[in-house]
Amino acid sequence: MAKKTAPKTPVNTKPSFAANTRLQAIVIAAFAFLLYAHTISFDYAADDGMVILGHSIVKKGFAGIPELLTGDSFRGLDEAEGRTETRRTYRPLSFISFAMEYQFFQKNPAVSHTLNVLFYALVGAIVLFLLRRLLLTHIDSSRKHNYTWTILPFVISFLFIAHPIHTEVVANIKSRDEIFALLFLALSLLFALKYYDTASGKQLLFSSLSFVFALLSKESAVTFLPVFPLALWWYGHRWNGNVSEKTLDWKRLSIACTPLVILALGYLALWFGIIGRVEDKLYYDTLNNPFANASFAERTATATRIMGLYLLKSLFPVTLSTGYTYNEIPLTDWSDFSALASLFVLGNLLVGGAYLLAVRKNIVGLCALAWCSTLAIASNYFVYAGGLLGERFLFTPSLFAMLALGVAAALLHERLPKERRVVVMLALVAFGGIYSIKAFARAADWKSTETLLRADVENTPNSIHLRRMYGGLLLQKSGTATQDRASQFDARKNIHAAEEQFRAGLRINPTIAPSLVNGIGNIFAAERRYDSAIAYFRAALRLNPNNAVYQKNLANALSVQSRIFFSQNTPEASNNALLLMAESAQILPTDSTLSNLGAMFAQQNRIDSAIVYLEKALALNPNLARARSNLAVCLKKRDALGNANRD
Numbered sequence: 001m002a003k004k005t006a007p008k009t010p011v012n013t014k015p016s017f018a019a020n021t022r023l024q025a026i027v028i029a030a031f032a033f034l035l036y037a038h039t040i041s042f043d044y045a046a047d048d049g050m051v052i053l054g055h056s057i058v059k060k061g062f063a064g065i066p067e068l069l070t071g072d073s074f075r076g077l078d079e080a081e082g083r084t085e086t087r088r089t090y091r092p093l094s095f096i097s098f099a100m101e102y103q104f105f106q107k108n109p110a111v112s113h114t115l116n117v118l119f120y121a122l123v124g125a126i127v128l129f130l131l132r133r134l135l136l137t138h139i140d141s142s143r144k145h146n147y148t149w150t151i152l153p154f155v156i157s158f159l160f161i162a163h164p165i166h167t168e169v170v171a172n173i174k175s176r177d178e179i180f181a182l183l184f185l186a187l188s189l190l191f192a193l194k195y196y197d198t199a200s201g202k203q204l205l206f207s208s209l210s211f212v213f214a215l216l217s218k219e220s221a222v223t224f225l226p227v228f229p230l231a232l233w234w235y236g237h238r239w240n241g242n243v244s245e246k247t248l249d250w251k252r253l254s255i256a257c258t259p260l261v262i263l264a265l266g267y268l269a270l271w272f273g274i275i276g277r278v279e280d281k282l283y284y285d286t287l288n289n290p291f292a293n294a295s296f297a298e299r300t301a302t303a304t305r306i307m308g309l310y311l312l313k314s315l316f317p318v319t320l321s322t323g324y325t326y327n328e329i330p331l332t333d334w335s336d337f338s339a340l341a342s343l344f345v346l347g348n349l350l351v352g353g354a355y356l357l358a359v360r361k362n363i364v365g366l367c368a369l370a371w372c373s374t375l376a377i378a379s380n381y382f383v384y385a386g387g388l389l390g391e392r393f394l395f396t397p398s399l400f401a402m403l404a405l406g407v408a409a410a411l412l413h414e415r416l417p418k419e420r421r422v423v424v425m426l427a428l429v430a431f432g433g434i435y436s437i438k439a440f441a442r443a444a445d446w447k448s449t450e451t452l453l454r455a456d457v458e459n460t461p462n463s464i465h466l467r468r469m470y471g472g473l474l475l476q477k478s479g480t481a482t483q484d485r486a487s488q489f490d491a492r493k494n495i496h497a498a499e500e501q502f503r504a505g506l507r508i509n510p511t512i513a514p515s516l517v518n519g520i521g522n523i524f525a526a527e528r529r530y531d532s533a534i535a536y537f538r539a540a541l542r543l544n545p546n547n548a549v550y551q552k553n554l555a556n557a558l559s560v561q562s563r564i565f566f567s568q569n570t571p572e573a574s575n576n577a578l579l580l581m582a583e584s585a586q587i588l589p590t591d592s593t594l595s596n597l598g599a600m601f602a603q604q605n606r607i608d609s610a611i612v613y614l615e616k617a618l619a620l621n622p623n624l625a626r627a628r629s630n631l632a633v634c635l636k637k638r639d640a641l642g643n644a645n646r647d
Contacts, residue, residue: 018150021132025125028154032121032161035436036443039171040113043448046322048173050077052098053107061103068092068099090271093216094177112173119179120161120170126183127399128157130190134235135363135407137197148410155428156406162435163398164442165317168391171446178395180217184210185224185396189231192256196232199252208259215267223376224396225264229257230357230366237361287464287512289384290326298331301339303380305332306389308342310375311349314394314401320442321456323463324389327508346372367404371397405431449473457501464505464513471501471519478526499523514543518550521557530561555588559596566600574604585613591621598627602634607641610634 017023044053057064057076064076072078073091097115105111131153139149169175191207194200214221236248286292291299306329321328332339349368356365378385378393385393406428413424445455453470460466478494502519521536537554544550558580565577581597598613614631617624 018147018154021129024154024157025128028124028128028157028161029121031158032124033117035161035439036117036120036170038440039117039443039446040110042109042113042171042446044109044112044173045446045449045452046172046174048109048112050074051095051174052102052112055095055098058095058098059102061099064099065096068095089219091177091216091218093180093213094218097176097180098173109173113171116170116173116176116179119176119183120166123179123183123186124157124161126186126190127160128153130186130193131156131403133190133193134231137193138235138237146414148413152406152410155432156402159406159428159432159435160399160402162432162439163317163402164320164435164438165313165391165394165398167320167439167442167446168322169395171443172392175392175395177218178392181214181221182396182399184214184217185221186399188214188260189228192228192232192260193235195256196235196249196252204256204259207256208263211260211263212267215263219267219271220374220377220393220396222264222268223374225260226373227370228260229253230369232256234357234361234363234366287326290329290331290388291380291384294331295333297333300381301334301336302329302331302388304342304346305329305336305339306342307346307375307379308338309389310378310394310397311342311345311371313391314371314398315405317391317438319459320391320438321459321463321466322391322452323456323460323466324387325463325465326388326512328460328463329388363407364404367400367407370400371404374400450477461504462508464508464516467501467505467508468513468515468519471498471505471516474498474501475519475522475526495523495526511543514540514547514550517543518547518553521553525553525557525560530557530564533557534561551587555584555590555593558584558587559593562600563596566603574600578604589616589620591617591624591627594620595624595627595630598634599630602630607634607638611638 052058055074055076056079057067059076060067067075069092073089073095098112101108101111101115135153136150169178188207188210191203191210195203195207211221214224232253233248236253291302294302309329334340350372353365353368353372356362357369358365374397375393377383378390380388409424409428413421416424445452450473453466453473456463457466457470474494475498478491478498480491499520502516502523505513505516506520517536518540521533521540524530524533524536534554534557537550537557540550541547541554562577562580562584565573565580568574578597578600581593581600585593585597594613594617598610598617601607601610601613611631611634614627614634617627618631621627
């Protein structure tokens with residue numbers, strides 16, 4: 001009789017979560033999508049109109065793509081607003097995506113937000129693949145089967161996706177250029193690492209093509225260039241640095257990086273040589289560029305202090321705003337302790353990073369140098385970045401901050417006694433949880449321009465730009481009121497809130513922003529207090545005498561106040577009316593103003609002057625029936641009275 005054999009225990013062939021790259025990527029992408037899914041219902045906000053609704057070339061759809069490929073990316077915006085030679089930049093890829101959207105969906109912010117969230121989710125998955133290749137391919141044998149290290153790429157990717165500093169990039173449709181840039185930079189580095197391992201020409205080609213797409217997404221992708229040789233150099237060494245430097249394949253490193261250098265130089269030649277870069281008319285004054293009249297010491301000290309703020313926000317993004325403009329971060333000099341402290345930290349970051357990378361073969365050193373490199377343009381050391389501090393500029397650098405944080409935590413974890421290691425894990429969980437809550441809450445501020453400005457004015461109260469924009473928006477809302485009592489109440493409430501914003505801006509600096517003075521004039525005009533409106537419009541013109549908007553506002557207020565005086569029908573009021581209307585006609589000689597001025601001269605029996613202005617009004621608009629009638633009366637009166645009664 002044959003022996004019965006015990007049934008074999010089935011072997012679980014499914015990989016654990018730590019080894020299942022595909023499952024991890026799905027989880028990261030799903031987390032990214034869920035974190036920002038609520039933004040899909042949001043409207044256009046902030047400067048989204050710059051790249052879609054206000055961009056004449058984007059609105060051509062497919063027909064505009066050739067123009068987007070061959071010219072300044074913001075030309076369509078400048079043309080739509082009647083500006084020329086204000087800025088020049090070349091980032092066609094995101095603009096082409098907007099043109100394609102407009103071709104199929106026209107004005108549809110839900111589609112744009114959905115695509116932003118999907119692209120962000122894709123970035124999260126690609127970052128995971130990159131980190132697994134970077135950290136686990138040549139991992140030290142002692143860590144190869146250590147769960148802490150094998151799960152580390154997933155943890156870092158999670159922290160990166162959860163980082164609240166990214167809300168501006170995801171929720172602001174315009175910032176798709178940042179998403180595209182990092183997406184293709186991560187792919188390019190991933191393919192470069194694969195080339196280093198395989199010497200495959202296909203991987204080298206994919207790396208080069210991805211880098212081209214990154215450059216065409218945003219010019220700041222150039223700052224990633226030093227990361228490639230640094231990352232490949234580190235990648236060629238073991239974690240513990242025991243392998244001799246001779247094992248590094250310099251030939252493969254050189255071949256991987258050479259095409260990228262050539263492509264970067266070609267892009268810069270195209271940008272500066274063909275497209276050009278003109279921003280003087282945008283950033284010529286202190287309000288738009290706080291460095292415009294700064295000394296060398298002020299510029300370098302302030303830029304250094306801002307780099308310190310960037311470092312803090314890379315790990316602790318407590319305050320989030322779009323309003324780091326004049327004068328939220330005042331200029332400083334080297335007597336400021338915060339500037340000196342930032343210099344000390346930044347110096348240690350560079351020197352310590354170089355030491356850790358070159359001597360200790362520690363990836364934290366790579367992270368420090370890569371963080372500095374990718375912030376080179378935004379640092380304001382070399383060119384004005386368009387803002388003293390921009391949270392979107394931290395999108396790529398934050399990847400290296402999270403990588404350094406994760407590796408440092410893992411290194412600390414393995415050095416601590418087992419009973420204390422839970423503290424490190426709890427700290428990372430806390431980071432991820434707080435980041436996620438903060439990101440979700442901050443993204444809600446981007447629901448509309450109004451909700452964003454309301455939040456940012458509180459977060460960065462010393463920004464004149466924010467005060468001006470929020471006040472202007474509130475004033476604009478007040479003008480849409482209907483006749484019902486509730487609507488009128490809301491209108492008055494918005495007017496008073498707008499005035500509060502304008503006056504708060506003037507308290508920051510009473511002379512640097514004539515638009516705030518003009519704004520208060522508009523408030524008085526909306527309240528029909530034209531005498532006060534005229535005073536503020538005059539004050540705005542004293543600060544900026546050639547501003548056409550201020551001139552028009554003053555002319556209109558003078559005209560309305562003149563008609564009010566004229567209706568009082570007293571000699572003194574009539575004289576005042578005539579003086580105000582004459583000033584209005586001198587500032588802005590419209591057909592109605594000239595016609596009114598002619599009528600006032602006629603009322604005072606100054607017939608010759610009346611005829612002159614009535615004829616000027618009819619020359620501008622021959623269809624003015626009232627002016628034609630008044631002119632006919634004046635001509636008859638002149639003929640009847642003769643020379644004796646002429647003024």
